[in-house]
Structure formats: structure tokens, C-alpha cells
Amino acid sequence: MLDYFSDCWKYLPSLLGGLKLTLIIAVVGIALAIVLGILLCAFSISGIFVLEKIAGIYITVVRGIPLMILALFMYFGVIKNSLDLLPSAIIILAINASAYMAEIFRAGIQAIDFGQTEAARSLGLSYFQAMYKIILPQAFKIMIPSLMNQFISSLKDTAILSAISVNELTMTAKVIIARNYNAFELYSYAAIIYLIVIALLTYLSKRVERKLSYDKR
Amino acid sequence: MKNARKLMSLILAPTLIVSVLAGCSASSSSTTAATTTAGTTAATTTAAATEAVTTPAETTAEAGTSAEAGTSANQAYDGTVYKIACDAAYAPFSIQLEAGTTAPGKVVTTANDMGDYYGIDVELLDAIAEYEGFQYELTPMDFSAIIPALISGTIDGSIAGMNITDERKEKVDFSDGYYASGSALVVNKDNTDISSFEDLNGKVAACKEGTTGMTWSQDNADKYGFTVTVYPDSASMMLAVANGQADFLIEDYPVISYQINIGEQADLKVAIDAIGEVPQNGFAVAKGKNATLLAMFNEGLAAIRENGTYDKIIAEFISD
Incomplete structure (x- = not known):
């Protein structure tokens, strides 16, 4: 068994190179998705019919399409030659995650009793003040587990982007396997790397959650 | 309140177990489906093979005349109908006719032509067999099964876009290269x-x-x-x-x-x-067997190269 895994140092540099790309795409993609998601969430709770419909259609369409098809469609059909591979990959992941993000934000905000908004308004706060000072701080705490969930999900989804030749962690492993046929070893290395990164992220999110939940134990 | 919670968990636990079990059985049943499909595919291939048997009939008709043309290799030919494999799907070497498609150099006239094969390998073999006057039965099969089938004697020869390599030479005898495929x-x-x-x-x-x-x-x-x-x-x-x-x-x-x-x-x-290197494709027979067939193939290949048939067949599929 020890002998079996001794090979892993040989492949580690290229696998870590793949991990780097995975992390860049996931982190930048999620950051973009959060911005897009906030915008979409604002649309869907705005009370303005047209904006609500736009957000609704966007979310339905994006959530209804598998990421693989979204990636192939965007990269080969829409983006074509206008962008490099890396920005294309980031945008595709951001589009996919933004729909889920918007729903997470909306759910968080709507979980706070509407009575609180009414109370704030009756005390003379404007709608935005009530949102900013009363609702959002509470909503954010509720959202953290779901946001972390989405982040982990998107991090693993980067593997699907190998369909458009993004050389991330899974693709790196696949390309090495294509040459030496050691499928079991290389996939297990890749799986362990994903596992370590995601375990770290989970730990981090637990810490943040605990810091913010000063009112609960 | 406490009772309600207990009740809830009592209801939920069996539900979960049932759904997990359902999940398991669903996956196993899908495996069965896959196996069935594989079975059907095999059946289809057999059907295609049976249909291909029609070819030797025409060949037989012409066998007499070609033999009279006088080739030296077919002196030892005893009239056996050789079973010769081609790849089940490897365009442009072997392509199965589909309904509504037309093949270059081959007009689909009757329903019988459906499922028939054409392509570089198939047409070259046909031309060589016609020249040498031997009979054969085309057996399309999965590429990976061809060498095992040659060794076991299920088939006598194969023309399947197969590159001539040293590793394969240990198992089979190759003809002269009939096509450079880089x-x-x-x-x-x-x-x-x-x-x-x-x-x-x-x-x-x-x-x-x-x-x-x-x-x-x-x-x-x-x-x-x-x-x-x-x-x-x-x-x-x-x-x-x-x-x-x-x-x-x-x-x-x-x-x-x-x-x-x-x-x-x-x-x-x-x-x-x-x-890089440009490997040659070769016609193969099991090592040490069917020497007559191999000799006829080589002689026929040289002949159709000379009389222009070879170039005509290649030009149907490859544009230079």
C-alpha cells in the first residue's frame, strides 16, 4: 500500500497546478455570482412586475439547464472567439451559480418576519434603512450555511468545465490517466485533494458561523 | 409537542429507508436494462453479418472467369468461403449503409442494401476477391474482438483499418501494407x-x-x-x-x-x-494459418494497384 502511493509525488506538481486553476475559477466565479445574485435578488423582491419577471425567467432558465450544456452552449455557441478560455470558464460558472445565489439571498431575507420591517418603518426608518440595519444582518446569518454549500458545489462543478478543455484538477488527472492508464491511483489523488480543500472550507465556514451567532449557542 | 415529534420521526424513518431501498432497486434494474441493450446490439451485428453473406453469391458467378485470367497464388485455392472480418464502424474504412444515405460509388437500390457495408476496406477486399476469384463472407465485428477471433479460428482473415505493429505481428501474419494511415x-x-x-x-x-x-x-x-x-x-x-x-x-x-x-x-x-511515423494498415490472418489467403491478398493487391482499381477506390473516400 505504501509502495502504491509512493508514486503520488511524481504527479503532485501537475495536480496542484490543476487545483490552482480550479480554485481561481471557483473563487472568482463565486465572487461574480454573489454580485449577480444580489442584483437578481433585489429584482425579485423589488415589487416591480417587470424586474420580478426578468429575475424569475433568468433563474428558471439557468437552473433548468445542466452546467455541461450551459458550458458547451456558451463557449462554442455564444462566446466563440471573443474571450479567452479562463474568463469564459469563470463567466459560465458565475452564470450558473448566480441563479442559486439569488434564491439563497431571497430565502434568507424572506425568512425574517415581515413584522420587523413594519415595526422599523413605523419607527420612521426608510425602506433601505430598515433593510440595511434590521433585516440584512439577521438574514446574512441564516444564509451562511447555504452560501457555503453553494460554494462547495461550484468548486466541484468546475470539473464539468473540462468539457470545454479547462485544464482543472479533474482534467489534469484524466490527461495523466490517458497516458499511463493508472485510473485508480490518479482519481484517488484527485479525490483526496478535493476532500482536503473542501474540509478546510467547511471548517472555515463553521468558524464564521460561530462568530456571527453570538446570540445562539 | 414531544409526542408530535416522536410521531414525526416514526413516520420519517421508514420513509427514508423505503426511499433508499427504492434507490437501490432502481439502479439495479437500470443495469439490467443496459445488459439487455448490449444484447440487442449483438443481435443487430449478427443480423448485419448474415446480410453480408449475400456478397459471395455474386463473387461465385465471376470466380470462374477471374481464375482463368491466371493468377499463381490461387492455384492452391480449394473453394473455401473465407470468413473475413471488417470493423463494425470505422469510417472511411468500413461504413454501414443507413436508410436514406447514399454511399460514394455505391447506389442503394433495394432494401437489401441497408445494413450492407462499404468503405475503403470493404471495397478493396471485394476488388481483390474478384480478381483472385476467392469467395468470402464479410463479418463486421468490434475492433477489439478481431485478433482474438483470428486466433481462435472463428474468422479466417481481417481487413479492419488495422495498423501493422510489432506487437500485433507476434499474434498474426500481416499482408503487405494496403494503406498508409498516419x-x-x-x-x-x-x-x-x-x-x-x-x-x-x-x-x-x-x-x-x-x-x-x-x-x-x-x-x-x-x-x-x-x-x-x-x-x-x-x-x-x-x-x-x-x-x-x-x-x-x-x-x-x-x-x-x-x-x-x-x-x-x-x-x-x-x-x-x-x-511522425506513418503506420501501414494490413490485412491479417492468424499466425501460420491461411497462407493461401494471404498470398492471394498480396497478389490481388499488387494487381489492383497496377490496373488503377485501387486508386479509384481510395479516391472515392479520400480527397488529396
Whole structure:
């Protein structure tokens, strides 16, 4: 068994190179998705019919399409030659995650009793003040587990982007396997790397959650 | 309240167990379905093979006249109907006729022609058999099954786009190479600046996972200064070059040339038609067996090369 895994140092540099790309795409993609998601969430709770419909259609369409098809469609059909591979990959992941993000934000905000908004308004706060000072701080705490969930999900989804030749962690492993046929070893290395990164992220999110939940134990 | 919670968990627990069990049984039943499908495919192949049996009948009619033309190798021919395998699907070497399609050089007239085979391998074999006057039964089969079938004696010979390699020579005897089948470097049809390996500096290669093209690209990327992108399938790889997202791709020359020829890849063109070593395709028989068949094949091949039939057949599928 020890002998079996001794090979892993040989492949580690290229696998870590793949991990780097995975992390860049996931982190930048999620950051973009959060911005897009906030915008979409604002649309869907705005009370303005047209904006609500736009957000609704966007979310339905994006959530209804598998990421693989979204990636192939965007990269080969829409983006074509206008962008490099890396920005294309980031945008595709951001589009996919933004729909889920918007729903997470909306759910968080709507979980706070509407009575609180009414109370704030009756005390003379404007709608935005009530949102900013009363609702959002509470909503954010509720959202953290779901946001972390989405982040982990998107991090693993980067593997699907190998369909458009993004050389991330899974693709790196696949390309090495294509040459030496050691499928079991290389996939297990890749799986362990994903596992370590995601375990770290989970730990981090637990810490943040605990810091913010000063009112609960 | 406490009772309600207990009740809830009592209801939920069986539900979960049932759903897990349902999940298991669903997956096992889908496996069965897959097996059944595999079975059906096998059945279809057999059907195709049976249909291919019709060919020797015509061959027999002409056998007498060809034999009179006087070839030396067929002196030992005893009238056996050889079972000869071709690949079940390997355009342009062997292609199965589908309803509504027309094959170059072959007109589909009756329903009987459906499921029949055409392609470089099939037509060359037909021409050689006709010249030499031997009878055969075409047996399309999965490529990986061909060498085992030769060794076990299920089939007598094979013409399946098979490259002549030293490893295979240990198991089978090859004829003379009947077709040089190398890899080609393919670019977008609007591309004008790639004509030699030196032009690849700073370019982006697209290749398919696990192919010799991928190996070649990775081994030569530093030497010529290009970057390598890997796609999971041929369609994406070709699309990337057609879109300009990659500058060139590597594909088997006959395969890509045939696709360009029939208009399937109109946005691509071949820039360099031979990369690295160019292996020869050979007709194979089991080691030490069917020497007569092998000799007839070699003699017939030389003859149809000389009388122009060979070039005519190749030109149907490959444009130069």
C-alpha cells in the first residue's frame, strides 16, 4: 500500500497546478455570482412586475439547464472567439451559480418576519434603512450555511468545465490517466485533494458561523 | 409537542429507508436494462453479418472467369468461403449503409442494401476477391474482438483499418501494407500561416483525450512552442478549431480527410498530412494459418494497384 502511493509525488506538481486553476475559477466565479445574485435578488423582491419577471425567467432558465450544456452552449455557441478560455470558464460558472445565489439571498431575507420591517418603518426608518440595519444582518446569518454549500458545489462543478478543455484538477488527472492508464491511483489523488480543500472550507465556514451567532449557542 | 415529534420521526424513518431501498432497486434494474441493450446490439451485428453473406453469391458467378485470367497464388485455392472480418464502424474504412444515405460509388437500390457495408476496406477486399476469384463472407465485428477471433479460428482473415505493429505481428501474419494511415495536422480553412511544424510557435493545439494526437502534442509542445488543450471528444475538438478557439488539431488522416470530403467538416482543412511515423494498415490472418489467403491478398493487391482499381477506390473516400 505504501509502495502504491509512493508514486503520488511524481504527479503532485501537475495536480496542484490543476487545483490552482480550479480554485481561481471557483473563487472568482463565486465572487461574480454573489454580485449577480444580489442584483437578481433585489429584482425579485423589488415589487416591480417587470424586474420580478426578468429575475424569475433568468433563474428558471439557468437552473433548468445542466452546467455541461450551459458550458458547451456558451463557449462554442455564444462566446466563440471573443474571450479567452479562463474568463469564459469563470463567466459560465458565475452564470450558473448566480441563479442559486439569488434564491439563497431571497430565502434568507424572506425568512425574517415581515413584522420587523413594519415595526422599523413605523419607527420612521426608510425602506433601505430598515433593510440595511434590521433585516440584512439577521438574514446574512441564516444564509451562511447555504452560501457555503453553494460554494462547495461550484468548486466541484468546475470539473464539468473540462468539457470545454479547462485544464482543472479533474482534467489534469484524466490527461495523466490517458497516458499511463493508472485510473485508480490518479482519481484517488484527485479525490483526496478535493476532500482536503473542501474540509478546510467547511471548517472555515463553521468558524464564521460561530462568530456571527453570538446570540445562539 | 414531544409526542408530535416522536410521531414525526416514526413516520420519517421508514420513509427514508423505503426511499433508499427504492434507490437501490432502481439502479439495479437500470443495469439490467443496459445488459439487455448490449444484447440487442449483438443481435443487430449478427443480423448485419448474415446480410453480408449475400456478397459471395455474386463473387461465385465471376470466380470462374477471374481464375482463368491466371493468377499463381490461387492455384492452391480449394473453394473455401473465407470468413473475413471488417470493423463494425470505422469510417472511411468500413461504413454501414443507413436508410436514406447514399454511399460514394455505391447506389442503394433495394432494401437489401441497408445494413450492407462499404468503405475503403470493404471495397478493396471485394476488388481483390474478384480478381483472385476467392469467395468470402464479410463479418463486421468490434475492433477489439478481431485478433482474438483470428486466433481462435472463428474468422479466417481481417481487413479492419488495422495498423501493422510489432506487437500485433507476434499474434498474426500481416499482408503487405494496403494503406498508409498516419495522423494529420488540421487547421481552420481560413488559416494561412501554418504549413510546417516551425509555424506552430505560440499557437494553441486542440486534441482528443487519450489519442496518439494528444501524446504527440504533449511531447512536442515545448519543442515547437505551442500550448495544448484537451477535449473529451472529437466533436468539441473540431468545433474549437472551426471557431478559432484553437489553431490546429491532430486527427487520423483518413478519418478527417473523409469527413472534409463528404462536407461534414467544411470549416477545416489539412495543413500537414503526415506527422511522425506513418503506420501501414494490413490485412491479417492468424499466425501460420491461411497462407493461401494471404498470398492471394498480396497478389490481388499488387494487381489492383497496377490496373488503377485501387486508386479509384481510395479516391472515392479520400480527397488529396
